[in-house]
Amino acid sequence: MAAVVKIEEIHKIYDSGEVPVHAVRGVSLEIQRGEFVALMGASGSGKSTLMNLLGCLDRPTRGRYLLDGIDVSGLDRNELADIRNQKLGFVFQGFNLLSRTSALENVELPMMYGRHQLSAREMRERALHSLEIVGLADRSGHFPNQLSGGQQQRVAIARALVNRPEVLLADEPTGNLDSKTSVEVMGVFQKLNDQGITIVMVTHELDIAHYCKRNLILRDGYIVSDVQVKERLLSATELAKLKSAEAEAKLTAH
Amino acid sequence: MRLTNTTKVALSALRRNKLRSLLTALGIIIGVGAVIAMVAIGNGAKAQIEAQVANLGQNIVQVFPGNFTAGGMRSGWGGASSLTVEDAEAVAREVANVEAVSSEVRDGQQVLANGLNWNTQVLGESPDYLYIRSWPLAAGAMFAESDVKTMGKVAVIGKTVADQLFPNTDPLGATLRIRNIPFKIVGVLGAKGFNLFGQDQDDVVLIPYTSHMKRVSRRTNLSGIVVQAASAESSAAVQADITALLTERRRGREPDFTVRSQVELAQTANESSQTMRRLLLAIACVSLFVGGIGVMNIMLVSVTERTREIGIRLAVGAHGADVLRQFLSEAVILSALGGVLGILFGVGLAHAVKTFLLWPVQISTLWIAISFGVSALVGIVFGFFPAWKAAQLDPIDALRFE
Numbered sequence: 123m124a125a126v127v128k129i130e131e132i133h134k135i136y137d138s139g140e141v142p143v144h145a146v147r148g149v150s151l152e153i154q155r156g157e158f159v160a161l162m163g164a165s166g167s168g169k170s171t172l173m174n175l176l177g178c179l180d181r182p183t184r185g186r187y188l189l190d191g192i193d194v195s196g197l198d199r200n201e202l203a204d205i206r207n208q209k210l211g212f213v214f215q216g217f218n219l220l221s222r223t224s225a226l227e228n229v230e231l232p233m234m235y236g237r238h239q240l241s242a243r244e245m246r247e248r249a250l251h252s253l254e255i256v257g258l259a260d261r262s263g264h265f266p267n268q269l270s271g272g273q274q275q276r277v278a279i280a281r282a283l284v285n286r287p288e289v290l291l292a293d294e295p296t297g298n299l300d301s302k303t304s305v306e307v308m309g310v311f312q313k314l315n316d317q318g319i320t321i322v323m324v325t326h327e328l329d330i331a332h333y334c335k336r337n338l339i340l341r342d343g344y345i346v347s348d349v350q351v352k353e354r355l356l357s358a359t360e361l362a363k364l365k366s367a368e369a370e371a372k373l374t375a376h
Numbered sequence: 377m378r379l380t381n382t383t384k385v386a387l388s389a390l391r392r393n394k395l396r397s398l399l400t401a402l403g404i405i406i407g408v409g410a411v412i413a414m415v416a417i418g419n420g421a422k423a424q425i426e427a428q429v430a431n432l433g434q435n436i437v438q439v440f441p442g443n444f445t446a447g448g449m450r451s452g453w454g455g456a457s458s459l460t461v462e463d464a465e466a467v468a469r470e471v472a473n474v475e476a477v478s479s480e481v482r483d484g485q486q487v488l489a490n491g492l493n494w495n496t497q498v499l500g501e502s503p504d505y506l507y508i509r510s511w512p513l514a515a516g517a518m519f520a521e522s523d524v525k526t527m528g529k530v531a532v533i534g535k536t537v538a539d540q541l542f543p544n545t546d547p548l549g550a551t552l553r554i555r556n557i558p559f560k561i562v563g564v565l566g567a568k569g570f571n572l573f574g575q576d577q578d579d580v581v582l583i584p585y586t587s588h589m590k591r592v593s594r595r596t597n598l599s600g601i602v603v604q605a606a607s608a609e610s611s612a613a614v615q616a617d618i619t620a621l622l623t624e625r626r627r628g629r630e631p632d633f634t635v636r637s638q639v640e641l642a643q644t645a646n647e648s649s650q651t652m653r654r655l656l657l658a659i660a661c662v663s664l665f666v667g668g669i670g671v672m673n674i675m676l677v678s679v680t681e682r683t684r685e686i687g688i689r690l691a692v693g694a695h696g697a698d699v700l701r702q703f704l705s706e707a708v709i710l711s712a713l714g715g716v717l718g719i720l721f722g723v724g725l726a727h728a729v730k731t732f733l734l735w736p737v738q739i740s741t742l743w744i745a746i747s748f749g750v751s752a753l754v755g756i757v758f759g760f761f762p763a764w765k766a767a768q769l770d771p772i773d774a775l776r777f778e
Contacts, residue, residue, distance in 0.1 A: 179691065179771050199696060200697075203694060204695075206692065218687075222388075231692055235692060235693040235698060
């Protein structure tokens with residue numbers, strides 16, 4: 123089976139400032155279908171740049187990027203937009219939902235820009251189904267400001283899923299969440315991954331990375347470590363632990 | 377993205393900032409309202425001038441005596457005693473496309489009747505005069521050709537004279553004394569109102585020109601010749617032919633008359649009203665332009681405010697064109713809504729001018745359509761730059777924008 127993501131000797135050089143910045147210096151990487159990859163690194167390590175390249179938000183200066191067998195390194199703005207629409211789903215640190223727009227409408231957004239127009243009913247059904255997957259079908263009419271951070275992030279995940287992407291890209295998805303909600307959101311990702319969805323996420327929290335299957339570490343624009351996670355954390359178990367810990371705390375408090 | 381979705385998104389974005397949208401649209405509302413009200417007022421003025429010109433009569437060509445110089449003193453137009461009854465007869469006989477001719481003698485007289493007196497214009501005319509001036513009678517009849525031949529002592533009086541001399545009685549059949557000569561009133565004219573120059577046209581007494589010349593003023597010449605051309609098109613030719621004929625009749629002497637056509641007068645009046653209308657329209661267009669700049673300003677603010685939203689849309693697969701269309705349709709909807717409200721405002725303003733300032737207004741459907749189209753166009757023109765700016769945003773920068 124061909125790799126869903128295949129990058130070869132990819133470079134990214136920013137020369138907008140006085141000194142050209144070599145953010146990514148010849149990274150090669152293959153990600154197979156069904157993988158769950160955490161991309162880690164200190165700030166300035168190039169992980170965000172690599173994520174933007176993987177997300178087709180930016181084009182590499184040199185090198186080749188094959189996404190689902192398509193060479194996307196030479197595509198123009200609009201072609202990249204179509205690739206993002208059909209093959210990728212985005213989850214951001216700051217949720218990035220449209221304010222004053224219902225959860226359902228937020229989830230419908232990617233379908234509005236699809237090259238194959240769906241009927242309003244179809245869009246609604248698919249959006250509702252996506253919300254069901256993340257367990258928020260009952261909140262479809264709520265606006266983002268009526269939802270908690272974890273719920274907002276789940277709406278964002280539903281939005282990322284709605285066009286049935288090849289790869290789900292998440293940029294620090296738990297960065298704005300407390301630890302318990304983070305574990306819950308990681309649970310959603312694990313569930314999706316179990317259903318066969320490929321996930322790549324950027325994180326700087328080591329414990330969050332332990333929920334993934336494969337950890338990549340970037341430093342100064344190079345991949346310096348690429349390991350399979352040996353003792354993988356499972357969201358369900360961790361949540362159960364947290365729950366019992368909480369219960370204990372309450373008992374002792376009494 | 378489908379047009380219905382684009383429209384929906386644009387409408388909800390506008391609804392989110394109701395007050396701001398309304399204030400922005402206000403520029404367009406005032407602009408469009410001004411265009412419609414100004415055109416209505418201008419058209420009303422034009423129609424009024426046209427009505428006043430038509431009120432003079434149809435296709436009239438007038439001949440006035442020229443000036444004369446005596447002992448170094450020049451008399452001014454109409455001072456010469458150069459037009460004769462023979463001239464008028466020659467015009468009627470020899471000039472083509474002449475519908476009717478009236479010889480005219482006019483002077484001011486103190487007239488008496490019913491124990492009252494009044495100073496008015498006494499006009500000696502031919503029976504065709506009323507026909508030429510399209511002047512209807514309120515009662516009685518115009519004197520006839522036979523009265524001209526016999527220098528009949530008959531008169532037709534204007535409404536003002538009738539009101540002044542016969543406040544409570546029927547003037548018809550009564551006697552009117554001009555220079556102590558009794559004239560029998562055979563007709564009363566319908567009201568014609570004021571002319572272009574503000575003169576009361578109803579303050580007049582008409583008698584046969586022969587009676588005027590022989591009995592009242594003892595003049596041997598005419599104050600003018602009033603000619604009706606067969607059509608508006610032929611009036612220029614009639615004017616030229618009369619000039620040629622009268623010049624020929626002068627046998628080499630200096631022409632001592634002037635010939636003026638009503639078409640010229642109508643043109644002059646129209647030109648001045650057109651200048652006014654253009655000026656009003658120019659002012660209205662300026663305010664529409666200012667309104668358009670307001671739309672552009674707010675759209676630029678809106679694009680900056682919603683940079684993140686644009687980033688999200690681009691990230692999930694919107695093309696630059698989708699973003700462009702979204703903001704452009706927002707601007708167009710905003711200014712088109714402004715256009716609709718502006719039309720209502722303009723029509724209301726025109727009615728207010730009509731009701732309170734008693735100015736005749738004519739609301740032009742054509743201009744309503746034009747100004748609606750222009751307001752939508754303003755949206756496109758002034759919305760394009762902000763929308764283009766939005767479409768050029770880089771998704772990464774836009775998503776990072778705080």
